[in-house]
Amino acid sequence: MNDSIKYGLGLMLYLFFQVFLFNELELFELAVPHVFLLFLLMLPFNITRPSLYLISFGLGFLVDILSDGAVTGLQAFSCVLIVGLRSGLAGILSSSNFRNLEDLDFKAQNGIWYVGYLLPLIFVHQFTIHFMEALSFQNFFYKLLQIGVGTAFTFIICYILVVLFYKR
Amino acid sequence: MYRLFSLLSKYRNAILFLVLELIAFFCIIRYNDAQRHIMGDALMDFSASIYNSRSNVDEFFKLRSKNEELKADAKYLQERLAQAERQIQAYKSLLDLDSLKKIDLLAVEREKPYSFIPAHVVKNTVHKNYNYIVLDKGSEDGVEKDMGLVSLQGVAGRIIRVGENYSLALSALNLTFKLSLQALDDSARWVAGTAGVYEWNGGDPRFAYLKSIPETAELKENYTVVTSEHSLIFPPGYKVGTVLELGDKPEEGFFNATIKLSTDFSKLDNVYLVKSSFKTDIDSLSQNLPGNE
Numbered sequence: 270m271n272d273s274i275k276y277g278l279g280l281m282l283y284l285f286f287q288v289f290l291f292n293e294l295e296l297f298e299l300a301v302p303h304v305f306l307l308f309l310l311m312l313p314f315n316i317t318r319p320s321l322y323l324i325s326f327g328l329g330f331l332v333d334i335l336s337d338g339a340v341t342g343l344q345a346f347s348c349v350l351i352v353g354l355r356s357g358l359a360g361i362l363s364s365s366n367f368r369n370l371e372d373l374d375f376k377a378q379n380g381i382w383y384v385g386y387l388l389p390l391i392f393v394h395q396f397t398i399h400f401m402e403a404l405s406f407q408n409f410f411y412k413l414l415q416i417g418v419g420t421a422f423t424f425i426i427c428y429i430l431v432v433l434f435y436k437r
Numbered sequence: 438m439y440r441l442f443s444l445l446s447k448y449r450n451a452i453l454f455l456v457l458e459l460i461a462f463f464c465i466i467r468y469n470d471a472q473r474h475i476m477g478d479a480l481m482d483f484s485a486s487i488y489n490s491r492s493n494v495d496e497f498f499k500l501r502s503k504n505e506e507l508k509a510d511a512k513y514l515q516e517r518l519a520q521a522e523r524q525i526q527a528y529k530s531l532l533d534l535d536s537l538k539k540i541d542l543l544a545v546e547r548e549k550p551y552s553f554i555p556a557h558v559v560k561n562t563v564h565k566n567y568n569y570i571v572l573d574k575g576s577e578d579g580v581e582k583d584m585g586l587v588s589l590q591g592v593a594g595r596i597i598r599v600g601e602n603y604s605l606a607l608s609a610l611n612l613t614f615k616l617s618l619q620a621l622d623d624s625a626r627w628v629a630g631t632a633g634v635y636e637w638n639g640g641d642p643r644f645a646y647l648k649s650i651p652e653t654a655e656l657k658e659n660y661t662v663v664t665s666e667h668s669l670i671f672p673p674g675y676k677v678g679t680v681l682e683l684g685d686k687p688e689e690g691f692f693n694a695t696i697k698l699s700t701d702f703s704k705l706d707n708v709y710l711v712k713s714s715f716k717t718d719i720d721s722l723s724q725n726l727p728g729n730e
Contacts, residue, residue: 318450326457330464340472342464349457401465404475 276312280328283308288335291426300419303344305332306394307427309352310387311435314359315371325352340402347397351390362386375435383431388424395419485571485603488560503706510589510707551672553587553709554579559603563642563702568608570594574710575602585670585711591699592616592677593708595670609635610642610702617665618647618677620656630654632665633694635677642702644681647694658682662696669716 287305295301309325329348333339360370362385378386395416400406445452466472496503556578560571574580576599586594586606594606594614607614616635620628633650647662660680664671678696686692 319453322450322453322457326461329461333464340465341468342461346458346461346465349454349461353454401462402472404466404472 272313279308280324284328284331284335287332292336296418296422299415300395300422302419302423302426303332303391303394303398304423304426304430306348306351306391306423307387307430309348310355310390310427311375311431312352313375314356314373321352322349325349343398343401346401347394350397351394354393355386355390358389359386378436383428383436387427387431388420391423391427392416392420395423481571481598481600481603481605485559485573485600488571489573489603492559507707513589550714552712552714554584554712556580556586556604556708556710558705558708561608561702561705563608563610566612566639568610568642568702570606570608570705570708572596572604572606572708572710573602575600575604577601579712580604580710581712583670583716585668585713586708587671587675587711588700588705588708590676590701592664592671592675593700593702593705596710608702609645609698609700610637612637612639616671616677617668618662619665620654620680621661621663621674622657623660627666628655628660631656631660643698645678645696645698646684647680647696649691650694652686652690652692656680656683656694669713669719671711672713 283305287303291302291304305328309321309328312321312324325348326345329345330342332344333341336344356370359373362382363370363373399412399416399419403412466475554574556572556574558570559573560569562568570586570593572580572586580596580599582596582599584596585592586596592609594608594611596604597607598605609616614635614637618633618635620631622628630651631654633647635645636648637645650656658680662677662680664673664675664677666673676699678698678700681695681697684693684695
C-alpha cells in the first residue's frame, strides 16, 4: 500500500515535470529529453508484467496527449516496447550477480551497470519515436543525429537523477 | 480446450504486449494526419479491393437499371456523333468552295488528342467537405496522376493517387478542387471573357460556384459552363454544368455565379479517365523552369 502511493506520486511528478519542464528544453532545436522514461525503468522488478505494460502504456499515452504537437500513440508505443526489453537487458547485465531478477536492488548497482541499463533502452526509445513518426527511413542521417543528441541529453539528465535519488 | 487456455495463459504477457503495441500503432496511424496519409497509400489498394468485392455484389442487383442507363448513354453519344459528322461535312463543303485554303482535314480527323479509359467507381462520397472517388483502374491500365475524370454528363474529378489496380481521385465535390471554366451561349458558341474558377463550398452536392468572373462578361442564366480552352487535363469545352443564378460581387470588377452541376455525383458509376496526348509534352517542357520546382 505504502509502495503504491509512493509510485503513484512518483508517476505524477514525472508526468508533471516532463510536460511542463522537459518538453520545453529543446537542445539545439534537435531533441527533447524524455526523462519520464526513468520512472518506468526504475519500477521494481517484482512488479507483474501485465501491470508494468499497462502502466507504461498509460504513462506514454498521457505524455502523448499532454504534449503540444505530439503524435498520439507514439510514446505509448515506444514505452511499452522498452519496458518489454528492460528485464531481458537487466538479466544480461546482472547474470553473474543474481539468480533471481525479482530480487534486484537498484540501490546496490554501480555506475557502469546504470550506463549499460539506461543507455541502450533510451536509445531504442529515441530510435522508435523518430522512425515511427516518419514511418520511413528518409533523412536517415539527420534522424540519426537527432536520435544521438536526444539519447545523450536524456541519458545525462536521467543519470544525474539516478545519482541524486536512487543510488545509495 | 484446456490446452488452448493453458497456452493462452502461458503467453499472456506476450499477448498483452502485442495488443498494447497494436493499439498504440493504430492510434499513430489513425489520429495523426501525416502518419495516416503515409499508411493511407499502403492501405489504399487493400481497402479498395474490399470495396470492390462489395460493389460487385451491389452491381449484380443493379444490372437492369444499369443497362437502361447505358442505352441512354449510347443514344446520346450516337446523336452527338451524327451531329459532329454533319458539322464536319458542312465545314468540308465550305472549304471546298473556298479552294484557297487547303487544310489537310483528313489529318485533323486522324489525330486524337484525347483518349479515354473507361473506369468504374468503387467508392464515392458526396456528403463530406473533402470527397474522394476510388476507381477500379490503376497504373497497370495506364492511369497516371493528374488525369482528368469525367462522366458522360460532365466533369467529375482529378486523379491524385495511383495504385497498381486502383486509383484515387479528388472529387469535384472537394473544397480543394479548382478548375478554370468558360461559358457557352445558347447556340454553343464561346462567350468572350467569361473565364472563371470552379469552386465547391461544401454542402449541396448538386451545386457549385463559378468565381472571379470579370464584370464585363456577358454571362446569362442557363448558359452552359464548360472546361476552359487552356485546360491541360480536360478536353476543352467539356460540360460542367449550367448557370443557375448570377451572384454577388465579393470584390471590385468581379462577380460569382451559382452553377448546377450536370454530373449526378450520388449516382456516379461509369466514368472515363482523360488521357491527353500532349500533356506529357507540356509537362516535360515546363520542367526545370526557374521557380517551378
